[in-house]
Amino acid sequence: MKKMRSLLLITTSLDQRTTSKKWIGHPRFELIRQDVTEPLTIEVDQIYHLACPASPIFYKYNPVKTIKTNVIGTLNMLGLAKRVGARILLTSTSEVYGDPLVHPQPESYWGNVNPIGVRSCYDEGKRVTETLMFDYHRQHGIEIRVARIFNTYGPRMNIDDGRVVSNFIAQAIRGEPLTVQSPGTQTRSFCYVSDLVDGLIRLMEGSDTGPINLGNPGEFTMLELAETVKELINPDVEIKVVENTPDDPRQRKPIITKAMELLGWEPKVKLRDGLPLMEEDFRLRLGFDKKN
Numbered sequence: 382m383k384k385m386r387s388l389l390l391i392t393t394s395l396d397q398r399t400t401s402k403k404w405i406g407h408p409r410f411e412l413i414r415q416d417v418t419e420p421l422t423i424e425v426d427q428i429y430h431l432a433c434p435a436s437p438i439f440y441k442y443n444p445v446k447t448i449k450t451n452v453i454g455t456l457n458m459l460g461l462a463k464r465v466g467a468r469i470l471l472t473s474t475s476e477v478y479g480d481p482l483v484h485p486q487p488e489s490y491w492g493n494v495n496p497i498g499v500r501s502c503y504d505e506g507k508r509v510t511e512t513l514m515f516d517y518h519r520q521h522g523i524e525i526r527v528a529r530i531f532n533t534y535g536p537r538m539n540i541d542d543g544r545v546v547s548n549f550i551a552q553a554i555r556g557e558p559l560t561v562q563s564p565g566t567q568t569r570s571f572c573y574v575s576d577l578v579d580g581l582i583r584l585m586e587g588s589d590t591g592p593i594n595l596g597n598p599g600e601f602t603m604l605e606l607a608e609t610v611k612e613l614i615n616p617d618v619e620i621k622v623v624e625n626t627p628d629d630p631r632q633r634k635p636i637i638t639k640a641m642e643l644l645g646w647e648p649k650v651k652l653r654d655g656l657p658l659m660e661e662d663f664r665l666r667l668g669f670d671k672k673n
């Protein structure tokens with residue numbers, strides 16, 4: 382008989398509203414409300430440590446809390462892993478590469494990060510969480526896994542998340558202008574949520590510590606993304622170039638050779654296929670029927 386395992390999935394409170402709702406009441410699911418900056422006592426075999434706001438508008442809203450979540454939260458989760466002998470997976474980020482001078486980005490690239498900028502609470506915060514993971518591994522023998530996630534999108538994302546894909550989809554459905562932050566030539570690689578989840582599980586179950594890039598190597602400018610959303614969702618909307626925020630990375634695209642070779646993973650869902658799936662879910666939640 383397969384041994385039953387207990388998993389601890391740590392996410393942010395914002396995510397709980399939408400992403401965990403469908404599991405509440407399931408006999409094998411328990412929701413614990415807990416501030417990750419406070420110690421947690423529980424018996425588990427695996428810890429998926431995802432806690433931290435991931436959208437730039439949210440992590441910049443309370444930068445001190447963001448860095449506390451990264452530093453103190455990760456120390457607490459590593460302390461828990463050490464105490465109960467659990468394997469721990471950290472969702473780090475492509476933001477550890479900052480505004481990259483190497484393109485596309487391999488895991489061996491050390492990054493180009495502003496240590497005192499408005500994004501530092503998140504990108505430097507995640508860099509220090511990686512350091513903590515590897516120090517606990519070397520010093521205490523903790524089993525660690527580190528994923529570097531690139532921009533991810535999909536159904537059940539908060540409508541007001543603030544990241545570009547959810548903004549454009551909600552704007553297109555409502556018939557509002559798509560707000561491309563200038564210059565619009567900056568690039569991102571967008572990974573559909575089910576591909577990412579598959580990658581995280583493979584990483585947790587595999588034998589490599591990482592860090593491993595998990596992202597879709599398809600690279601798009603924000604203007605190209607806006608054009609695609611307009612074409613697929615609402616050809617009548619306007620595309621409007623608006624002001625950007627400081628330190629916005631100019632380019633991002635993962636090299637995923639490590640994930641392919643070590644995890645047998647590569648993304649399956651193309652942007653053009655993933656956007657309509659997210660549109661369907663957003664239409665339901667926004668109360669807008671599909672136009673015929």
Ligand SMILES: O=c1ccn([C@@H]2O[C@H](COP(=O)(O)OP(=O)(O)O[C@H]3OC[C@@H](O)[C@H](O)[C@H]3O)[C@@H](O)[C@H]2O)c(=O)[nH]1
Pocket residue numbers: 435436437438473474475476530531532533543544545546548549560561562563567569603625626629630
């Ligand atoms: O309405 C918008 C929002 C954002 N953008 C642009 O879209 C690009 C992507 O911005 P997002 O807010 O989606 O997030 P970023 O890709 O910058 O950061 C993300 O990257 C990796 C993850 O780990 C994190 O989830 C998050 O930090 C940026 O260039 C931004 O200027 C728009 O053009 N319009």
